[in-house]
Amino acid sequence: MSEKRVYTFGNGVAEGKAGMKNLLGGKGANLAEMNLIGVPVPPGFTITTDVCNEYFEKGKEKVVALLKNEVENAVHHIENLMNCKFGDVQNPLLVSVRSGARASMPGMMDTILNLGLNDEVAKGLAEKSGNERFAYDSYRRFVQMYGDVVLGMKPTNKEDIDPFEEIIQQVKAERGIKLDNEMSVDELKKLVALFKEAIKNQTGKDFPTDPMEQLWGAVCAVFDSWMNERAILYRKMEGIPAEWGTAVNVQAMVFGNMGNTSATGVCFSRDAATGENIFNGEYLVNAQGEDVVAGIRTPQQITKEGSLRWAAQQLIDEDVRASQYPSMEENMPEIFAELNAIQEKLERHYHDMQDMEFTVQDGKLWFLQTRNGKRTGTAMVKIAMDLLREGEIDEKTALLRCEPNKLDELLHPVFDKAAQKQAKVLTRGLPASPGAACGQVVFFADDAARWHEEGKQVIMVRIETSPEDLAGMSAAEGILTARGGMTSHAAVVARGMGKCCVSGAGAININYKQRTLEIDGVLLREGDYISLNGSTGEVYLGEVTTQPAKVTGDLAELMELCNKYTKLVVRTNADTPHDAQVAHNFGAVGIGLCRTEHMFFESEKIKAMREMILADTKEGREKALTKLLPFQRQDFYGILKSMDGHPVNVRLLDPPLHEFVPHDLEGQQAMAAEMGISVQEIQHRVNSLSEHNPMLGHRGCRLGNTYPEITAMQTRAILGAAIQLKKEGFDPHPEIMVPLIGVVHEFDQQEKVIRDTAKQLFEEEGVEINFHVGTMIEVPRAALVAENIAKKAEYFSFGTNDLTQMTFGYSRDDIASFLPVYLEKKILNVDPFQVLDQKGVGQLIDMGVKKGRSTRPNLVCGICGEHGGEPESVKFCHRVGLNYVSCSPFRVPIARLAAAQAAVEE
Numbered sequence: 001m002s003e004k005r006v007y008t009f010g011n012g013v014a015e016g017k018a019g020m021k022n023l024l025g026g027k028g029a030n031l032a033e034m035n036l037i038g039v040p041v042p043p044g045f046t047i048t049t050d051v052c053n054e055y056f057e058k059g060k061e062k063v064v065a066l067l068k069n070e071v072e073n074a075v076h077h078i079e080n081l082m083n084c085k086f087g088d089v090q091n092p093l094l095v096s097v098r099s100g101a102r103a104s105m106p107g108m109m110d111t112i113l114n115l116g117l118n119d120e121v122a123k124g125l126a127e128k129s130g131n132e133r134f135a136y137d138s139y140r141r142f143v144q145m146y147g148d149v150v151l152g153m154k155p156t157n158k159e160d161i162d163p164f165e166e167i168i169q170q171v172k173a174e175r176g177i178k179l180d181n182e183m184s185v186d187e188l189k190k191l192v193a194l195f196k197e198a199i200k201n202q203t204g205k206d207f208p209t210d211p212m213e214q215l216w217g218a219v220c221a222v223f224d225s226w227m228n229e230r231a232i233l234y235r236k237m238e239g240i241p242a243e244w245g246t247a248v249n250v251q252a253m254v255f256g257n258m259g260n261t262s263a264t265g266v267c268f269s270r271d272a273a274t275g276e277n278i279f280n281g282e283y284l285v286n287a288q289g290e291d292v293v294a295g296i297r298t299p300q301q302i303t304k305e306g307s308l309r310w311a312a313q314q315l316i317d318e319d320v321r322a323s324q325y326p327s328m329e330e331n332m333p334e335i336f337a338e339l340n341a342i343q344e345k346l347e348r349h350y351h352d353m354q355d356m357e358f359t360v361q362d363g364k365l366w367f368l369q370t371r372n373g374k375r376t377g378t379a380m381v382k383i384a385m386d387l388l389r390e391g392e393i394d395e396k397t398a399l400l401r402c403e404p405n406k407l408d409e410l411l412h413p414v415f416d417k418a419a420q421k422q423a424k425v426l427t428r429g430l431p432a433s434p435g436a437a438c439g440q441v442v443f444f445a446d447d448a449a450r451w452h453e454e455g456k457q458v459i460m461v462r463i464e465t466s467p468e469d470l471a472g473m474s475a476a477e478g479i480l481t482a483r484g485g486m487t488s489h490a491a492v493v494a495r496g497m498g499k500c501c502v503s504g505a506g507a508i509n510i511n512y513k514q515r516t517l518e519i520d521g522v523l524l525r526e527g528d529y530i531s532l533n534g535s536t537g538e539v540y541l542g543e544v545t546t547q548p549a550k551v552t553g554d555l556a557e558l559m560e561l562c563n564k565y566t567k568l569v570v571r572t573n574a575d576t577p578h579d580a581q582v583a584h585n586f587g588a589v590g591i592g593l594c595r596t597e598h599m600f601f602e603s604e605k606i607k608a609m610r611e612m613i614l615a616d617t618k619e620g621r622e623k624a625l626t627k628l629l630p631f632q633r634q635d636f637y638g639i640l641k642s643m644d645g646h647p648v649n650v651r652l653l654d655p656p657l658h659e660f661v662p663h664d665l666e667g668q669q670a671m672a673a674e675m676g677i678s679v680q681e682i683q684h685r686v687n688s689l690s691e692h693n694p695m696l697g698h699r700g701c702r703l704g705n706t707y708p709e710i711t712a713m714q715t716r717a718i719l720g721a722a723i724q725l726k727k728e729g730f731d732p733h734p735e736i737m738v739p740l741i742g743v744v745h746e747f748d749q750q751e752k753v754i755r756d757t758a759k760q761l762f763e764e765e766g767v768e769i770n771f772h773v774g775t776m777i778e779v780p781r782a783a784l785v786a787e788n789i790a791k792k793a794e795y796f797s798f799g800t801n802d803l804t805q806m807t808f809g810y811s812r813d814d815i816a817s818f819l820p821v822y823l824e825k826k827i828l829n830v831d832p833f834q835v836l837d838q839k840g841v842g843q844l845i846d847m848g849v850k851k852g853r854s855t856r857p858n859l860v861c862g863i864c865g866e867h868g869g870e871p872e873s874v875k876f877c878h879r880v881g882l883n884y885v886s887c888s889p890f891r892v893p894i895a896r897l898a899a900a901q902a903a904v905e906e
């Protein structure tokens with residue numbers, strides 16, 4: 001059998017290409033592609049993601065045996081192109097071993113550099129390069145990385161520090177030096193010896209000297225890292241399936257640590273935070289690999305413009321900047337020019353913003369990685385619209401480039417301008433990820449997660465973050481770090497999460513032990529409030545007030561584009577004029593669900609409501625309802641007015657009545673006193689309302705059918721408000737919806753009450769209103785007999801919360817006891833109340849629409865419920881031919897984008 005497991009690349013030739021991401025991982029596919037388009041890339045090979053799955057099925061030994069031939073040949077391939085030999089003492093080849101999954105998972109898995117070194121080879125490398133420092137710097141880095149990643153020296157407990165770091169600190173302390181690059185050659189040699197000793201002590205084994213053995217160890221460790229804790233957590237957060245696996249890339253080393261004509265860096269073809277078309281990035285002279293990201297030394301800017309901006313933010317004087325932190329543009333002008341040309345070429349080739357990694361070895365530039373860069377929601381929209389205007393992509397591509405859920409960030413509140421002006425600025429860091437955040441200071445990831453669970457808003461403050469902090473970062477409103485640049489871990493991850501982040505705020509002093517933070521003499525403790533402006537890098541004392549976001553600029557243009565392609569209309573779920581207005585500003589054209597029950601909870605209304613519930617005669621109920629009528633009419637007046645000219649779908653009273661009466665003695669006593677009856681009487685009624693299974697009990701249209709006078713009052717209120725508006729010159733479009741229909745006569749009889757009431761009201765007022773009567777399809781039976789219901793109902797609204805509940809038989813209120821286990825065990829992949837179950841519940845919707853339209857061809861169908869704002873569910877609604885979706889106000893733009901994408905994808 002000749003299944004191909006290894007793909008080589010080098011010198012402008014490659015067996016893979018960009019389109020093979022699934023097999024080669026993102027990194028491997030793009031390394032191949034860069035070769036094909038003439039970008040300088042060190043030669044190497046990629047072991048496929050399929051092998052990763054094989055590895056977990058068959059185990060280490062079997063897979064190594066299967067790979068042996070191909071890997072050995074591929075190593076020879078590199079040797080030939082590089083003109084040196086793996087393990088050779090005079091002319092050694094060193095390689096890196098790098099993970100690379102289909103979707104980028106920055107920093108989640110492991111990379112090993114400088115592999116192939118042992119005592120003899122290091123000596124040879126020193127002679128060959130004439131640079132002993134470089135050789136032993138590489139060697140000590142290799143032993144450390146190999147020890148950590150392959151030999152399991154990295155502490156699993158995050159309180160413990162890496163044993164190698166401890167040794168480095170000791171060696172530096174002995175001589176009173178601070179930076180790694182201040183160590184002498186002898187000290188580097190000493191590190192190697194001490195590292196090996198530590199490995200021997202802890203693992204009982206000698207450091208492997210055979211390069212081939214080292215290589216297999218590293219390859220297997222990269223596969224193993226696919227299953228490490230942080231990789232699993234990251235996949236969970238991003239919804240990446242474990243079956244995708246990671247590829248392994250083995251690549252000839254190029255060295256950024258060969259002296260002052262060498263460097264390493266990271267760059268972006270556009271600004272990942274704002275989306276502006278500005279080439280930017282960071283680099284370090286005489287450094288290797290992750291040094292830039294790790295925050296060990298202060299990285300320098302690539303462009304002069306960026307460098308000036310950075311210095312201004314950091315309050316660094318120009319002469320200090322120019323001498324100590326010059327940009328690459330100033331420091332290495334020729335290399336900068338080449339870098340700049342290649343970044344442009346790559347962006348034009350991929351038609352998208354690129355995030356690139358490079359190394360300069362003794363004056364020669366090498367690219368080590370390119371990928372479509374992670375970006376904030378703001379940058380996502382701006383970049384898509386800019387690329388469209390530049391003619392790089394077409395309208396449909398621009399629409400598909402934007403991820404609906406990421407719009408969420410643009411819809412969040414921003415700082416109130418006036419409040420921001422008055423706020424005390426504590427300090428300033430780098431504007432790493434935009435947004436406005438306020439919360440209580442916490443210093444540790446697990447505290448952030450726990451406080452968040454308790455309902456608190458927190459700002460996570462760290463010297464710098466590492467992948468272990470992921471869960472905490474995700475729980476925090478914002479992240480503040482003392483160290484690290486625009487490409488630091490905190491910055492990259494925060495932008496990916498769409499979370500506000502200020503990084504590298506050098507003036508803050510953090511004391512983890514005492515859980516305090518000091519800025520210019522101001523001392524803050526854990527739990528104190530601060531606010532962050534991720535767009536300016538400012539840190540404020542206390543809570544700065546925010547105001548709602550607006551749809552303007554690029555977002556407005558994107559929304560226009562949505563309108564051009566979309567077929568689905570987006571309405572909103574709103575119960576108050578305020579919510580209706582917010583949604584209208586976000587582009588909702590109508591209300592898909594107006595619930596009426598909340599309206600009864602304010603003081604006077606709840607009294608009348610309770611009186612109605614307690615009454616045991618129809619007359620008694622009608623008397624109480626008469627008191628409620630004016631309140632309800634006023635509520636509907638406001639809502640219809642705020643959605644003038646657009647349909648407003650009002651649902652008749654739905655929840656079980658026991659929700660309106662007090663269940664505690666105190667409340668019952670107060671109610672008794674107010675109503676002038678005995679507590680016993682009240683308790684008696686409350687008890688009689690109690691049900692074994694309220695979700696399946698006396699609720700929905702079962703209320704209206706047992707107490708038609710409630711339906712009549714609500715009809716009067718809705719249509720009365722409409723009449724008043726019409727008299728004032730407005731254009732109201734009320735719709736009256738009967739909930740929880742299962743049997744056609746449940747609808748018939750309610751409809752009759754509505755129409756009779758309307759007729760009487762119109763006669764009284766001398767004004768007629770054009771209105772519709774429809775129903776919710778939320779009991780499975782209703783979907784099954786939809787053709788009969790549609791003969792009477794003028795429209796359907798799929799109430800997918802109840803429909804999901806009754807189709808699965810899962811109580812919405814009780815699901816928390818088993819859902820986590822179900823998700824854990826993969827019995828369910830997602831919470832069906834959040835993401836519509838297309839296979840099961842979806843069938844009922846599809847059937848309901850088809851059957852309904854078989855008897856009423858122009859039947860208007862929509863969806864209300866949580867799913868109406870969930871992008872995948874919205875796309876499903878498009879495919880089954882619904883007319884509209886309805887969602888909460890802040891999800892309206894998200895639904896609009898998802899709807900447009902569905903139309904484009906079709």
Ligand code: ADP
Nearest residue numbers: 096098107111251252253254289290357359368
């Ligand atoms: P990650 O996926 O975490 O970004 P990478 O595999 O990209 O890890 O490796 C991290 C860094 O190591 C790269 O950005 C690059 O600086 C350095 N590196 C990897 N391979 C090589 C190589 N062959 N030569 C020089 N540097 C390398």
Ligand code: MG
Nearest residue numbers: 107357368369
């Ligand atoms: Mg990388």
Ligand code: MG
Nearest residue numbers: 739778799802
């Ligand atoms: Mg319902």
